[in-house]
Amino acid sequence: MKIALIGYGKMGKEIEKIALNRGHEIVLKIDITNPEDLNLTNLKKADVAIEFTTPASATANYKLCFEAGIPVVSGTTGWLEKQAEVYQLCKDLNGTFFYTSNFSLGVNIFFALNKKLAELMANHPEYSVEMTEIHHTQKLDAPSGTAITLAEGIIENISTKKSWVNHTTGLADEIGIISEREGQVPGTHIINYDSEVDYIEITHCAKNRKGLAFGAVLAAEYSFGKKGILSMNDLLNL
Structure with missing residues (x-):
């Protein structure tokens, strides 16, 4: 599976390690040094995106992923005042959005x-x-x-x-x-x-970030090929 990492800080680097160990490929890495690389052309090279950024940028990133036609796994918190808007946009654009407040x-x-x-x-x-x-x-x-x-x-x-x-x-x-x-x-x-x-x-x-990163990669694997709003309850059948 080809993964775009939107947010390449401590969590992004931990996710990268686990994804590579599970046989996936990282085709795009976005951080504060290359925001111009976050565009439809680059996103369409990926099968799924994993987004760990900030509340200020998260909703725009989700929209871009919906427009690119790839599932997005959201690990950003603090944006929930726009949750209804994001969910409706996902539906309107026939997108895939996996959100949980914690991936552990x-x-x-x-x-x-x-x-x-x-x-x-x-x-x-x-x-x-x-x-x-x-x-x-x-x-x-x-x-x-x-x-x-x-x-x-x-x-x-x-x-x-x-x-x-x-x-x-x-x-x-x-x-x-x-x-x-x-x-x-x-x-x-x-x-x-x-x-x-x-x-x-x-x-x-939590002892470290590894549990969160592992859960995010599992969520990306689960989201591939699916549509709609997804959560850890779906993944874990809770």
């Missing part, structure tokens, strides 16, 4: 675990729920896309929770998400249910 297989299993725990806790209002997410200092968005997905999973299953806020909350219908940025932490997410007598806590802690 472990995190996606954690998403399912989070929903199940929320379902079990729904009838126990004596427990308050709060979340902490910790990432490296280079991460620009807060809370993380993963934290937002986790919060949405709780809201879906606990009817008294209506929204999330990016700070500690004292309101019963909100989920507080505390965002911390320190060192080179790849990503830690902690969900805590606390009562007067005990607490229940589940944690996912």
